[in-house]
Amino acid sequence: MSFINYSSREINCKIVYYGPGLCGKTTNLQYVYRKTNPDQKGKLISLATETERTLFFDFLPLALGDIKGFKVRFHLYTVPGQVFYAASRKLILKGVDGVVFVADSQIERMEANMESLDDLKINLAEQGYDLDKLPYTVQFNKRDLPNVAPVENMNKLLNPRNIPCFEAVAVTGPGVFETLKNVAKQVLVELKKHY
Amino acid sequence: MSGSDLVMYEEEFGKIDEELQRLYIQTNAKVVFLVDKNGQLIASAGETHDIDTTSLASLTAGNIAATGGIARLLGEKEFTILFHEGEKDNIHISLIGQRIILVVIFDSRSSLGLVRLRVKKVSEALTRIFNDIAAKSEREKSEGKIDESPFAEISDEDIDNLFR
Ligand SMILES: Nc1nc2c(ncn2[C@@H]2O[C@H](COP(=O)(O)OP(=O)(O)OP(=O)(O)O)[C@@H](O)[C@H]2O)c(=O)[nH]1
Ligand SMILES: [Mg+2]
Numbered sequence: 001m002s003f004i005n006y007s008s009r010e011i012n013c014k015i016v017y018y019g020p021g022l023c024g025k026t027t028n029l030q031y032v033y034r035k036t037n038p039d040q041k042g043k044l045i046s047l048a049t050e051t052e053r054t055l056f057f058d059f060l061p062l063a064l065g066d067i068k069g070f071k072v073r074f075h076l077y078t079v080p081g082q083v084f085y086a087a088s089r090k091l092i093l094k095g096v097d098g099v100v101f102v103a104d105s106q107i108e109r110m111e112a113n114m115e116s117l118d119d120l121k122i123n124l125a126e127q128g129y130d131l132d133k134l135p136y137t138v139q140f141n142k143r144d145l146p147n148v149a150p151v152e153n154m155n156k157l158l159n160p161r162n163i164p165c166f167e168a169v170a171v172t173g174p175g176v177f178e179t180l181k182n183v184a185k186q187v188l189v190e191l192k193k194h195y
Numbered sequence: 196m197s198g199s200d201l202v203m204y205e206e207e208f209g210k211i212d213e214e215l216q217r218l219y220i221q222t223n224a225k226v227v228f229l230v231d232k233n234g235q236l237i238a239s240a241g242e243t244h245d246i247d248t249t250s251l252a253s254l255t256a257g258n259i260a261a262t263g264g265i266a267r268l269l270g271e272k273e274f275t276i277l278f279h280e281g282e283k284d285n286i287h288i289s290l291i292g293q294r295i296i297l298v299v300i301f302d303s304r305s306s307l308g309l310v311r312l313r314v315k316k317v318s319e320a321l322t323r324i325f326n327d328i329a330a331k332s333e334r335e336k337s338e339g340k341i342d343e344s345p346f347a348e349i350s351d352e353d354i355d356n357l358f359r
Contacts, residue, residue, distance in 0.1 A: 003201045003235045007208030012235045042249045047257070056261070059234075059253045064357040067349055072357060075234065075253065091260040095233030181358045192349045194200065 002097050002191055010071045013187050014095055015180075018120050019102035020112035021053070021081035024141040027170040028102060029060045029076055032180060035173065040064060054080040057092050067188070074184055081116065090123045098135035098187040099124075100179055102170075103158050105140045105148035113158055135186030138165040139179045144172070201231055201294075202332045208238065210324050215240040218317045222310050224301040225284065229321075230255050232294045241300075251298070255288060259296055278307065289314055292322050 003012040017025040026046065033044040042061035049055050058078040063071060079089040101120065103113040121131050138159050140151060151167060159165050164182050168175025211229065219227045219240040226246055228239035234256035236248050262274045277288040287299040287310045297318065299310050 003203070003231060003233070003237075005203040005208070005237075007203055007205045014233055014235075043247060045250050045253065056257060059250070061249045061253070067353045067357065087264050088261070091257075091264055094260065095231075177358070184357070185354050188349060188354050 002187070004070075008071075009069055010073060011067075011191070012073045012075060013097040013184075013191070014075045014077065015098045015100065015183055015187065016093055016096045017076065017078040017100045017102055018089075018093075018116065019081055019141075020104060020109060020116040021083070023081060023102045023104035023109070023113070023116075024168075024170040025078035025081060025102050026052075026054055026058050028100075028139075028141075028168075028176055028179070029058050029078055031170055031173050031176045032062070032076065033060055035177070036062060053082060054078055055085070056080065056088050064184075072188070074187075076180075083115075086119070089119070090126065093120075093123050093127060093129075096124075096129070096134070097190070098137075098183040099131070100137050100139060100183050101158070102139045102141050102168075103154060105142045105154065105167075106145055107147050107149045110149060110154075110157060113154075117158055132161065135183055135190050136163055137179055137183040137186070138163060139168050139175060140165060141168045141170050141175075143167045143175075144169045201235075201237075202328070203237065204328065204331065207324055207328045207331070211238050211321065212240070214317050214320050214324070218299070218313055222299060222301060222313045223305040224299050224310065226298075226300045228252070228298050229291075230296045230298065232256055232259065232296060237295070246300075255296055255298055259288065259290065287311070287314065289318065291318050292325055295321065295325055297321070 017028055019025050029044060033041060040063050045059040047056035060076040062074045062076065064074065065072060077092050079092045101117060124131050140154050142148065155165065166175045166179045168179060170176055215227050215229065215238055224241060226239065226241035226243055228248060229237040230252040231237055234253035236252040239248055258277065262277060266273050273290060275290045279286045284300055284302050289297050291297050297314060299314060301310055
Protein backbone atom coordinates (compact mmCIF):
# COMPACT_ATOMS: atom_id res chain seq x y z
CA MET A 1 0.00 0.00 0.00
CA SER A 2 2.01 2.90 -1.22
CA PHE A 3 1.43 6.45 -0.07
CA ILE A 4 1.35 9.08 -2.80
CA ASN A 5 1.50 12.63 -1.58
CA TYR A 6 0.72 15.18 -4.28
CA SER A 7 1.26 17.97 -1.82
CA SER A 8 4.83 17.21 -0.82
CA ARG A 9 5.38 15.31 -4.09
CA GLU A 10 6.51 12.09 -2.48
CA ILE A 11 5.85 8.43 -3.04
CA ASN A 12 6.44 6.04 -0.15
CA CYS A 13 6.63 2.30 -0.69
CA LYS A 14 7.05 -0.51 1.82
CA ILE A 15 9.34 -3.46 1.17
CA VAL A 16 9.50 -6.37 3.60
CA TYR A 17 12.39 -8.84 3.92
CA TYR A 18 11.02 -12.21 4.94
CA GLY A 19 12.69 -15.55 5.64
CA PRO A 20 13.63 -18.08 8.34
CA GLY A 21 15.58 -17.19 11.47
CA LEU A 22 19.24 -16.31 10.91
CA CYS A 23 18.97 -16.34 7.10
CA GLY A 24 20.44 -12.83 6.94
CA LYS A 25 17.52 -10.37 6.64
CA THR A 26 18.94 -7.92 9.14
CA THR A 27 22.38 -8.29 7.54
CA ASN A 28 20.88 -7.24 4.19
CA LEU A 29 19.58 -4.00 5.71
CA GLN A 30 22.83 -3.37 7.53
CA TYR A 31 24.75 -3.68 4.28
CA VAL A 32 22.36 -1.36 2.43
CA TYR A 33 22.69 1.10 5.29
CA ARG A 34 26.49 1.01 5.22
CA LYS A 35 26.67 1.53 1.48
CA THR A 36 24.13 4.31 1.05
CA ASN A 37 24.99 8.01 1.06
CA PRO A 38 24.09 9.78 4.30
CA ASP A 39 21.70 12.12 2.48
CA GLN A 40 19.76 9.18 1.07
CA LYS A 41 19.06 7.31 4.26
CA GLY A 42 17.50 7.70 7.67
CA LYS A 43 18.44 5.82 10.82
CA LEU A 44 18.51 2.05 10.80
CA ILE A 45 16.23 1.08 13.64
CA SER A 46 16.55 -2.43 15.03
CA LEU A 47 14.20 -3.77 17.66
CA ALA A 48 16.29 -6.76 18.66
CA THR A 49 16.96 -9.10 21.55
CA GLU A 50 20.21 -8.96 23.53
CA THR A 51 21.58 -11.64 21.23
CA GLU A 52 20.89 -9.51 18.14
CA ARG A 53 17.94 -11.53 16.94
CA THR A 54 15.15 -9.42 15.51
CA LEU A 55 12.41 -9.06 18.10
CA PHE A 56 9.87 -6.98 16.22
CA PHE A 57 11.39 -5.43 13.11
CA ASP A 58 14.29 -3.55 11.55
CA PHE A 59 13.46 -0.38 9.68
CA LEU A 60 15.49 1.57 7.15
CA PRO A 61 14.07 4.52 5.20
CA LEU A 62 15.75 5.22 1.87
CA ALA A 63 15.24 8.22 -0.38
CA LEU A 64 16.83 7.21 -3.63
CA GLY A 65 15.92 10.05 -5.91
CA ASP A 66 13.22 11.54 -8.07
CA ILE A 67 10.92 10.23 -10.73
CA LYS A 68 8.91 12.77 -12.68
CA GLY A 69 9.40 15.31 -9.93
CA PHE A 70 8.30 12.95 -7.18
CA LYS A 71 10.68 11.98 -4.42
CA VAL A 72 10.72 8.19 -4.24
CA ARG A 73 11.15 6.69 -0.80
CA PHE A 74 11.42 3.05 0.12
CA HIS A 75 10.80 1.90 3.65
CA LEU A 76 12.63 -1.37 4.19
CA TYR A 77 11.47 -3.66 6.98
CA THR A 78 12.61 -7.08 8.15
CA VAL A 79 10.46 -9.52 10.08
CA PRO A 80 11.68 -11.61 13.01
CA GLY A 81 12.39 -15.03 11.52
CA GLN A 82 12.14 -17.13 14.66
CA VAL A 83 9.06 -19.34 14.52
CA PHE A 84 7.52 -18.11 17.76
CA TYR A 85 7.32 -14.50 16.57
CA ALA A 86 4.51 -15.41 14.18
CA ALA A 87 2.15 -12.71 15.44
CA SER A 88 4.72 -9.95 14.86
CA ARG A 89 5.44 -11.15 11.34
CA LYS A 90 1.81 -10.74 10.42
CA LEU A 91 1.75 -7.16 11.67
CA ILE A 92 4.78 -6.14 9.68
CA LEU A 93 3.34 -7.45 6.42
CA LYS A 94 0.47 -5.00 6.66
CA GLY A 95 0.44 -2.59 3.78
CA VAL A 96 3.39 -4.23 2.04
CA ASP A 97 4.18 -3.22 -1.55
CA GLY A 98 6.94 -5.71 -2.26
CA VAL A 99 8.50 -8.76 -0.62
CA VAL A 100 12.05 -10.10 -0.63
CA PHE A 101 12.28 -13.70 0.47
CA VAL A 102 15.75 -14.34 1.86
CA ALA A 103 16.57 -18.03 1.85
CA ASP A 104 19.48 -19.54 3.78
CA SER A 105 21.49 -21.56 1.25
CA GLN A 106 22.85 -24.05 3.79
CA ILE A 107 21.51 -27.53 3.06
CA GLU A 108 20.39 -28.06 6.64
CA ARG A 109 18.20 -24.94 6.45
CA MET A 110 16.12 -26.02 3.44
CA GLU A 111 13.24 -27.19 5.56
CA ALA A 112 13.24 -23.94 7.53
CA ASN A 113 13.21 -22.04 4.22
CA MET A 114 10.20 -23.95 2.99
CA GLU A 115 8.33 -23.51 6.25
CA SER A 116 8.98 -19.79 6.20
CA LEU A 117 7.78 -19.49 2.61
CA ASP A 118 4.55 -21.29 3.50
CA ASP A 119 4.17 -19.01 6.50
CA LEU A 120 4.62 -16.00 4.22
CA LYS A 121 1.93 -17.16 1.82
CA ILE A 122 -0.52 -17.85 4.63
CA ASN A 123 0.08 -14.51 6.31
CA LEU A 124 -0.29 -12.63 3.05
CA ALA A 125 -3.47 -14.50 2.20
CA GLU A 126 -4.94 -13.55 5.58
CA GLN A 127 -4.65 -9.95 4.50
CA GLY A 128 -6.02 -10.53 1.06
CA TYR A 129 -2.68 -10.55 -0.76
CA ASP A 130 -1.54 -13.18 -3.20
CA LEU A 131 2.22 -13.72 -3.35
CA ASP A 132 1.89 -14.54 -7.05
CA LYS A 133 0.54 -11.06 -7.72
CA LEU A 134 2.83 -9.06 -5.47
CA PRO A 135 6.20 -7.59 -6.45
CA TYR A 136 8.43 -10.36 -5.20
CA THR A 137 12.11 -11.30 -5.35
CA VAL A 138 13.98 -14.31 -3.98
CA GLN A 139 17.50 -14.16 -2.60
CA PHE A 140 19.68 -17.22 -1.95
CA ASN A 141 21.94 -15.93 0.78
CA LYS A 142 25.14 -17.21 2.40
CA ARG A 143 26.59 -18.47 -0.87
CA ASP A 144 30.06 -18.13 0.71
CA LEU A 145 29.52 -21.09 3.02
CA PRO A 146 30.81 -24.56 2.10
CA ASN A 147 27.64 -26.53 2.71
CA VAL A 148 25.26 -24.77 0.35
CA ALA A 149 22.58 -26.39 -1.78
CA PRO A 150 22.90 -26.00 -5.56
CA VAL A 151 20.88 -23.06 -6.91
CA GLU A 152 19.00 -25.41 -9.18
CA ASN A 153 17.68 -27.41 -6.23
CA MET A 154 16.77 -24.30 -4.29
CA ASN A 155 14.88 -22.96 -7.26
CA LYS A 156 12.86 -26.15 -7.48
CA LEU A 157 11.94 -26.01 -3.81
CA LEU A 158 11.50 -22.30 -3.25
CA ASN A 159 10.92 -20.74 -6.60
CA PRO A 160 8.72 -22.95 -8.77
CA ARG A 161 7.45 -19.94 -10.75
CA ASN A 162 11.00 -19.03 -11.65
CA ILE A 163 10.74 -15.40 -10.65
CA PRO A 164 13.93 -13.30 -10.44
CA CYS A 165 16.33 -14.74 -7.90
CA PHE A 166 19.72 -13.59 -6.74
CA GLU A 167 22.65 -15.33 -5.12
CA ALA A 168 24.03 -13.26 -2.28
CA VAL A 169 26.54 -12.97 0.51
CA ALA A 170 24.87 -10.38 2.67
CA VAL A 171 27.79 -9.99 5.10
CA THR A 172 30.09 -8.76 2.36
CA GLY A 173 27.53 -7.45 -0.08
CA PRO A 174 27.37 -9.37 -3.35
CA GLY A 175 23.74 -9.67 -4.44
CA VAL A 176 22.33 -7.31 -1.81
CA PHE A 177 21.71 -4.28 -4.04
CA GLU A 178 20.79 -6.44 -7.01
CA THR A 179 17.99 -7.92 -4.90
CA LEU A 180 16.77 -4.57 -3.63
CA LYS A 181 16.90 -2.98 -7.03
CA ASN A 182 14.89 -5.79 -8.54
CA VAL A 183 12.07 -5.65 -6.02
CA ALA A 184 12.01 -1.84 -6.06
CA LYS A 185 11.68 -1.88 -9.80
CA GLN A 186 8.76 -4.27 -9.62
CA VAL A 187 7.07 -2.05 -7.04
CA LEU A 188 7.39 1.00 -9.28
CA VAL A 189 6.15 -0.88 -12.32
CA GLU A 190 3.13 -1.97 -10.27
CA LEU A 191 2.55 1.64 -9.23
CA LYS A 192 2.62 2.65 -12.85
CA LYS A 193 -0.15 0.16 -13.59
CA HIS A 194 -2.38 1.61 -10.92
CA TYR A 195 -1.80 5.33 -11.18
CA MET B 196 -1.56 -4.67 -4.81
CA SER B 197 -4.58 -3.84 -2.71
CA GLY B 198 -6.68 -1.00 -4.05
CA SER B 199 -6.39 1.06 -0.92
CA ASP B 200 -3.28 3.10 -1.56
CA LEU B 201 -3.32 6.35 0.31
CA VAL B 202 -3.29 9.37 -1.95
CA MET B 203 -2.88 12.88 -0.58
CA TYR B 204 -3.94 15.96 -2.53
CA GLU B 205 -2.80 19.52 -2.10
CA GLU B 206 -6.17 20.85 -0.99
CA GLU B 207 -6.78 18.27 1.72
CA PHE B 208 -3.19 18.43 2.83
CA GLY B 209 -3.70 22.12 3.51
CA LYS B 210 -6.73 21.39 5.65
CA ILE B 211 -4.92 18.69 7.59
CA ASP B 212 -1.99 20.97 8.16
CA GLU B 213 -4.32 23.67 9.47
CA GLU B 214 -5.90 21.25 11.95
CA LEU B 215 -2.51 20.08 13.17
CA GLN B 216 -1.22 23.63 13.59
CA ARG B 217 -4.29 24.51 15.59
CA LEU B 218 -3.93 21.42 17.78
CA TYR B 219 -0.27 22.22 18.32
CA ILE B 220 -1.08 25.72 19.51
CA GLN B 221 -4.15 24.87 21.56
CA THR B 222 -2.47 22.05 23.46
CA ASN B 223 0.83 23.84 23.92
CA ALA B 224 2.47 20.66 22.70
CA LYS B 225 6.05 20.19 21.52
CA VAL B 226 5.17 18.27 18.39
CA VAL B 227 2.07 16.81 16.85
CA PHE B 228 2.06 14.52 13.86
CA LEU B 229 -0.04 12.20 11.76
CA VAL B 230 1.13 8.80 10.62
CA ASP B 231 -0.64 6.23 8.56
CA LYS B 232 -0.97 2.77 10.09
CA ASN B 233 1.85 1.47 7.93
CA GLY B 234 4.28 3.90 9.48
CA GLN B 235 4.41 6.60 6.87
CA LEU B 236 4.50 10.16 8.07
CA ILE B 237 1.64 12.24 6.67
CA ALA B 238 2.03 15.65 8.29
CA SER B 239 3.48 17.31 11.35
CA ALA B 240 3.50 20.57 13.29
CA GLY B 241 5.73 22.03 15.98
CA GLU B 242 9.36 21.54 16.93
CA THR B 243 10.09 18.82 14.43
CA HIS B 244 13.66 19.82 13.62
CA ASP B 245 15.28 18.03 16.54
CA ILE B 246 13.15 14.93 16.22
CA ASP B 247 13.66 12.07 13.80
CA THR B 248 10.06 12.01 12.60
CA THR B 249 10.58 9.20 10.08
CA SER B 250 11.80 6.80 12.76
CA LEU B 251 9.18 8.02 15.18
CA ALA B 252 6.46 7.40 12.60
CA SER B 253 7.56 3.85 11.96
CA LEU B 254 7.91 3.02 15.66
CA THR B 255 4.54 4.57 16.50
CA ALA B 256 2.88 2.46 13.84
CA GLY B 257 4.69 -0.60 15.23
CA ASN B 258 3.43 0.30 18.67
CA ILE B 259 -0.17 0.63 17.46
CA ALA B 260 0.15 -2.60 15.50
CA ALA B 261 1.46 -4.48 18.54
CA THR B 262 -1.22 -3.19 20.90
CA GLY B 263 -3.82 -3.89 18.20
CA GLY B 264 -2.58 -7.47 18.15
CA ILE B 265 -2.90 -7.66 21.92
CA ALA B 266 -6.41 -6.21 21.73
CA ARG B 267 -7.55 -8.87 19.31
CA LEU B 268 -6.13 -11.59 21.56
CA LEU B 269 -8.23 -10.19 24.38
CA GLY B 270 -11.31 -9.93 22.21
CA GLU B 271 -11.15 -6.14 22.12
CA LYS B 272 -11.46 -4.44 18.78
CA GLU B 273 -8.58 -2.05 19.21
CA PHE B 274 -7.10 0.20 21.87
CA THR B 275 -7.81 3.60 20.43
CA ILE B 276 -5.66 5.59 22.84
CA LEU B 277 -2.15 4.93 24.12
CA PHE B 278 -0.35 7.13 26.57
CA HIS B 279 3.30 6.92 27.62
CA GLU B 280 4.58 9.05 30.44
CA GLY B 281 8.23 10.02 30.61
CA GLU B 282 10.28 12.06 33.03
CA LYS B 283 10.01 15.19 30.91
CA ASP B 284 8.08 14.33 27.79
CA ASN B 285 4.85 12.45 27.38
CA ILE B 286 3.37 10.94 24.29
CA HIS B 287 -0.32 10.60 23.49
CA ILE B 288 -1.20 8.32 20.59
CA SER B 289 -4.72 7.94 19.25
CA LEU B 290 -6.36 6.20 16.34
CA ILE B 291 -8.42 8.26 13.95
CA GLY B 292 -10.88 6.28 11.91
CA GLN B 293 -9.38 2.96 11.01
CA ARG B 294 -6.09 3.91 9.49
CA ILE B 295 -4.62 7.15 10.73
CA ILE B 296 -2.62 7.69 13.92
CA LEU B 297 -2.42 11.04 15.68
CA VAL B 298 0.57 11.61 17.95
CA VAL B 299 1.02 14.45 20.43
CA ILE B 300 4.28 14.90 22.29
CA PHE B 301 4.06 17.30 25.21
CA ASP B 302 5.76 18.28 28.45
CA SER B 303 4.73 20.06 31.64
CA ARG B 304 3.66 23.16 29.69
CA SER B 305 0.61 21.12 28.73
CA SER B 306 -1.45 18.46 30.47
CA LEU B 307 -2.99 15.12 29.68
CA GLY B 308 -6.50 16.48 30.24
CA LEU B 309 -6.01 19.29 27.78
CA VAL B 310 -4.44 17.03 25.19
CA ARG B 311 -7.28 14.52 25.51
CA LEU B 312 -9.91 17.18 25.07
CA ARG B 313 -8.33 18.80 22.03
CA VAL B 314 -7.44 15.50 20.40
CA LYS B 315 -11.07 14.47 20.62
CA LYS B 316 -12.17 17.64 18.87
CA VAL B 317 -9.62 17.49 16.11
CA SER B 318 -10.28 13.79 15.54
CA GLU B 319 -13.73 14.54 14.22
CA ALA B 320 -12.44 17.15 11.81
CA LEU B 321 -9.64 14.89 10.62
CA THR B 322 -11.99 11.96 10.13
CA ARG B 323 -14.09 14.12 7.83
CA ILE B 324 -11.07 15.21 5.82
CA PHE B 325 -9.83 11.66 5.39
CA ASN B 326 -13.26 10.51 4.30
CA ASP B 327 -13.22 13.26 1.68
CA ILE B 328 -9.83 12.11 0.49
CA ALA B 329 -11.00 8.52 0.15
CA ALA B 330 -14.07 9.62 -1.79
CA LYS B 331 -12.05 11.87 -4.05
CA SER B 332 -9.49 9.19 -4.77
CA GLU B 333 -12.27 6.71 -5.65
CA ARG B 334 -13.88 9.27 -7.90
CA GLU B 335 -10.66 10.07 -9.72
CA LYS B 336 -9.99 6.41 -10.28
CA SER B 337 -13.41 5.74 -11.72
CA GLU B 338 -13.30 8.86 -13.88
CA GLY B 339 -10.08 7.63 -15.39
CA LYS B 340 -8.17 10.68 -14.23
CA ILE B 341 -5.33 8.34 -13.60
CA ASP B 342 -4.24 8.91 -17.19
CA GLU B 343 -2.84 12.22 -16.08
CA SER B 344 -0.86 10.59 -13.32
CA PRO B 345 2.86 11.25 -13.28
CA PHE B 346 3.52 7.53 -12.95
CA ALA B 347 1.87 6.50 -16.18
CA GLU B 348 5.03 7.41 -18.02
CA ILE B 349 7.69 6.01 -15.75
CA SER B 350 10.34 4.49 -17.95
CA ASP B 351 12.83 1.76 -17.19
CA GLU B 352 15.46 4.44 -17.43
CA ASP B 353 13.79 6.51 -14.69
CA ILE B 354 13.85 3.50 -12.44
CA ASP B 355 17.45 2.61 -13.25
CA ASN B 356 18.48 6.18 -12.53
CA LEU B 357 17.30 5.81 -8.94
CA PHE B 358 20.02 3.27 -8.31
CA ARG B 359 23.00 5.05 -9.80
N1 LIG C 1 28.69 -16.61 6.16
C1 LIG C 1 27.64 -15.79 6.05
N2 LIG C 1 27.00 -15.39 7.18
C2 LIG C 1 25.94 -14.57 7.04
C3 LIG C 1 25.50 -14.11 5.77
N3 LIG C 1 24.45 -13.29 5.96
C4 LIG C 1 24.23 -13.24 7.29
N4 LIG C 1 25.13 -14.01 7.94
C5 LIG C 1 25.25 -14.22 9.39
O1 LIG C 1 24.12 -14.93 9.85
C6 LIG C 1 23.77 -14.51 11.18
C7 LIG C 1 22.30 -14.09 11.23
O2 LIG C 1 22.09 -12.96 10.40
P1 LIG C 1 20.86 -11.96 10.64
O3 LIG C 1 20.92 -10.97 9.54
O4 LIG C 1 20.85 -11.47 12.02
O5 LIG C 1 19.65 -12.97 10.43
P2 LIG C 1 18.09 -12.63 10.46
O6 LIG C 1 17.53 -13.26 9.23
O7 LIG C 1 17.87 -11.18 10.62
O8 LIG C 1 17.61 -13.44 11.75
P3 LIG C 1 16.31 -13.15 12.67
O9 LIG C 1 16.38 -11.74 13.06
O10 LIG C 1 16.41 -14.07 13.82
O11 LIG C 1 15.14 -13.46 11.82
C8 LIG C 1 24.71 -13.37 11.51
O12 LIG C 1 25.73 -13.88 12.31
C9 LIG C 1 25.24 -12.92 10.16
O13 LIG C 1 26.52 -12.38 10.24
C10 LIG C 1 26.22 -14.56 4.60
O14 LIG C 1 25.91 -14.22 3.46
N5 LIG C 1 27.26 -15.39 4.81
MG1 LIG D 1 16.90 -10.08 11.96
